[in-house]
Amino acid sequence: xxxxxxxxxxxxxxxxxxxxxxxxxxxxxxxxxxxxxxxxxxxxxxxxxxxxxxxxxxxxxxxxxxxxxxxxxxxxxxxxxxxxxxxxxxxxxxxxxxxxxxxxxxx
DNA sequence: TACATGACTCTTA
DNA sequence: ATAAGAGCCATGT
Numbered sequence: 001x002x003x004x005x006x007x008x009x010x011x012x013x014x015x016x017x018x019x020x021x022x023x024x025x026x027x028x029x030x031x032x033x034x035x036x037x038x039x040x041x042x043x044x045x046x047x048x049x050x051x052x053x054x055x056x057x058x059x060x061x062x063x064x065x066x067x068x069x070x071x072x073x074x075x076x077x078x079x080x081x082x083x084x085x086x087x088x089x090x091x092x093x094x095x096x097x098x099x100x101x102x103x104x105x106x107x
Numbered sequence: 108t109a110c111a112t113g114a115c116t117c118t119t120a
Numbered sequence: 121a122t123a124a125g126a127g128c129c130a131t132g133t
Contacts, residue, residue: 003130023115024114025115025116028115033128034116034117035115035116035117035128035129036115036127036128037114037115037128038114038115038116038128038129039113039129039130041115042114042130043114043130045113045114046131061116066114067114067115068114069114
């Protein structure tokens, strides 16, 4: 991807530590355009063909809901990967969301 | 060139 | 508290 903004998105997502999650809005804010969360989602949508691999499963919407699970190879893959990292998910909803959220600004 | 779509979020009613 | 509308940016047709 020659587009710089896409690279920035992937770069940020790769910085999400294991066991933590981030939101589209936060990532968009780091890019400078806090309203461009849709663009973040679009970038992740095509991130499956990007190398090195992007941990897109660690990105959820503002409510901690796994809105993008249907875009993975297997629908449950996103949830499985997150649970593998210690995150509890019930009904596509991240439990204790405020505790697992990764805020790079506070980091 | 123009319109529609999308893994979103915020503001108003 | 719930629902609807507006902004945002890149892509595809």
